[in-house]
Amino acid sequence: MKSFQDKVVVITGAGSGMGRELALQLSALGAKVALNDWNGEMLAQTLQAVEAAGGKGMAATFDVGDQAAVFGFAEAVVAQYGQVDLVINNAGIAMERRSIANTPMEEFERVIRVNLWGVIYGTLAFLPHLKARPEAVVVNISSIFGIIGYGGQGAYSTTKFGVRGFTETLRQELHGSSVTVTCVHPGGVKTGIIRNIPGEASPAKDKFASNFEKIARTTSEDAAKTIIQGIQNKRPRVLIGNDARLMDAVARLFPTFYERILLRKNRVPGG
Ligand SMILES: NC(=O)c1ccc[n+]([C@@H]2O[C@H](COP(=O)([O-])OP(=O)(O)OC[C@H]3O[C@@H](n4cnc5c(N)ncnc54)[C@H](O)[C@@H]3O)[C@@H](O)[C@H]2O)c1
Incomplete structure (x- = not known):
């Protein structure tokens, strides 16, 4: 998809x-944006920023882990704009640093619901509409x-491997069709993802957030630009940041030895 002019x-x-940056940049490139978040206040701010810059859009507040809400949104977008050209399943939550053994089942379920079911629902709800488009x-x-x-991120990593498996499979199944499928693998991007972890603020969460903010190198502006270029170039796989490119190369060259490298800096006892 080279141009976003009048695309939905x-x-x-x-x-x-x-997600906010993608909305602003795609809208500046001429797209009509249909936006979601479960935080209605933050979502309204994004839509206001889009409109203040001369863009057009609609917004709906719901949880992407709610199947009926996601399918309802697909109908609402088509009712409003008559078509959908591009879907970016971006909503996601992080988790606090915890071993798998110490992760409460409810946290596993919450992370899987948002990060994996959210992507599956978002893809399947929009796919029939996407297939109806020439591109x-x-x-x-x-x-x-x-x-x-990565030690301490078991539930999160489970969902993100799941997203990759789902997306790479979908790509094979849609090969030769009008629908292109891209899987994005960001490294550390300076966003509020750690501060946005559901639940109470705590000193441990605060420390985790400030450590994350020190090591996350890519800005959300640059991350959004990289994703948009990936879409324009029909890239099946987009890595964001030197950290992601390096870790991807190491993991491909040394599929298990990479773990020993990580263990030098990141040890999370499992008990
Ligand atoms: N920031 C990073 O370093 C990083 C690295 C790799 C992958 N990612 C992924 O990138 C995506 C975007 O993350 P971000 O860093 O911009 O984080 P962010 O917290 O700044 O933005 C995520 C947005 O998703 C919304 N959201 C969360 N759960 C939702 C739900 N159930 N329904 C609807 N909206 C929901 C949040 O309210 C928030 O506005 C996520 O999928 C995340 O896992 C981020």
Whole structure:
């Protein structure tokens, strides 16, 4: 998809971070944006920013883990604009640093509901509409943690590997059709993702957030630009940041030895 002029673009999780930037940049390139977030206030701010810059859009507040709400949104977007050309399943939540053994089942379920079911629902709800277009794109946001496992991020990594498996399979099944499928693997991107982890603020969460903000190198503006270039160039797989490119190369060259490298800096006892 070379041009976004008059294209209808759906973006989930558009209230903050990369989703908000994608909304602003795609709208500046001429797209009509259909935005979602479960945080209505932040979502309204994104839509206001889009409109203040002369763009057009609609917004709906719901949880992407709610199947009926996602399918309802697809109908609402088609009722409003008559078509959908690009869907970016971006909404996602992080988790606090915890071993798999110490992760409460409810946290596993919450992360899987948002990060994996959200992507599956978002893809399947829009796919029939995308297939009706002469050219269309599905973009699913995985992570570098969809390429490598990482101690303390078991539930998150489970979902991001799941997104990758789902997306790579879908791409094979849609080969030769009008729908292009892209899987995105960001490294550290400076967004509010850690501060946005559901639940109470705590000193541990605060420390995790400030450590993350120190090591995350890519801005959300640059991340959104890279994703947009990936869409324009029909890239099946988009890595964001030197950290993601390096870890991807190491994991491909040394599919298990990479774990020893990580263990030098990141040890999370499993008990
Ligand atoms: N920031 C990073 O370093 C990084 C790295 C790899 C992958 N990612 C992925 O990128 C995507 C965007 O993350 P971000 O860094 O911009 O984070 P962010 O927290 O700034 O933005 C995510 C947005 O999604 C929304 N959201 C969360 N759960 C939702 C739900 N159930 N329904 C609707 N909206 C929901 C949040 O309210 C928020 O506005 C996520 O899928 C994340 O896992 C981020």
